[in-house]
Amino acid sequence: MALEPIYQLRCSCNQYPWGKQGSNSLSARLCAKQPGWDGKGPKDQEFKIKEDTSYAEMWMGTYPVLPVYLAANGDDLQNLIDAHPKELLGENTIQKFGHSKIPFLPKVLSIAKALPLQLHPNKGLAAKLHEKKPDQFTDPNHKPEIAIALSDFEGFCGFKPLKHIDNLLKLEALKKFLPKGSGADLDDQQLTTVVRKMLEADDQTVKETYKALTSLSPSDCDGDDYIPKLAPRLAEQYTEADPGILVALVLMNYMKLKPGQGLYIPADCMHAYLSGDIIECMARSDNVLNTGLCPKAERDNVELFCSCLTFTQHTPEDCLLPKKDYHKSKNGKTALYAPPLSEFDVLETNLSVGEKEILSKVNGPGILLATKGSARMRANDKEVQLTEGACYFVAQGTELEFEAGNDGLQMHMSFVG
């Protein structure tokens, strides 16, 4: 079989309770547009949106939990890559990562309520956890991730500045979480103790503190006047006794993003997404530690969680991932999101009706999604009609050209740069 520069994929969508309902879920709507979900083709199943179901994430990678299939014949994309790793991924990628797999995993998330308060362990810890509990930690890799807002988005990420947390912890209701003997300025070591004390607090203490937060006046909150407003919303989602509410509202940056803004979550960074639709891309991993904003039975060990915490992000600005010019864009219609120390970069192309863009070839593989609208797409010498929701694997060394259709085009592509 002659190899193609691009392969259309069929992606799948999972169902978590935090996902958006039925056809309100962008991930479900995009998933329903994948070819071959009518159950008729080879190896097909059926995907029909059910209005009483919560659809959370459409996965666009080769991670075995929810892999992509070739639209043409229903085969797992990984099988094709295994047969032609050098041609499809390129020598650079194989050498850099030491395996013949796509080193990143892009997803579309549709978030109706808070995701668990979580962090993704660094490589050292992930390897240990995977060895000990391979069923729960299904790979030995780290998982830095980024989120690009497709709609208005809210989430909690990293820690607030120490001085700011210090001021909040002076409130009568929060004093009990200060570490013993801390009088002078709070440091990161003591902050870990605060996180642990909040997460280990008994139900009654959490409830009382929650109540106190809801009755704070804006002037009590040192600028964070959202605290009394957001507290009841989180409690409605996860009960007043969920300690994740305290950690999120008192200690973490509350981020509101507009479409096109990006968020960067390094390994070991605490985060909890709250609402909106996003493109998410992460290193090839599925490891997570959850400690709050989820039922008790789903919480991981607090000690373990606290032993991982990173303090690299201590302001909202630290969490933002700036959009940059992309030097391989010929018409300047494409922006680059390049997270530090990551396996991948992500592009966002925005074209109005009839506008064109050319993206020069790169040395690694890519996965692209026509997030909105449509275009004529040329990939080296192959031309296809790119329709909304279509997802393609792009082989290394492929030049891409787009000409937007009547509804314009928004395209996202994750790739090894």
Ligand SMILES: [Zn+2]
């Ligand atoms: Zn995460």
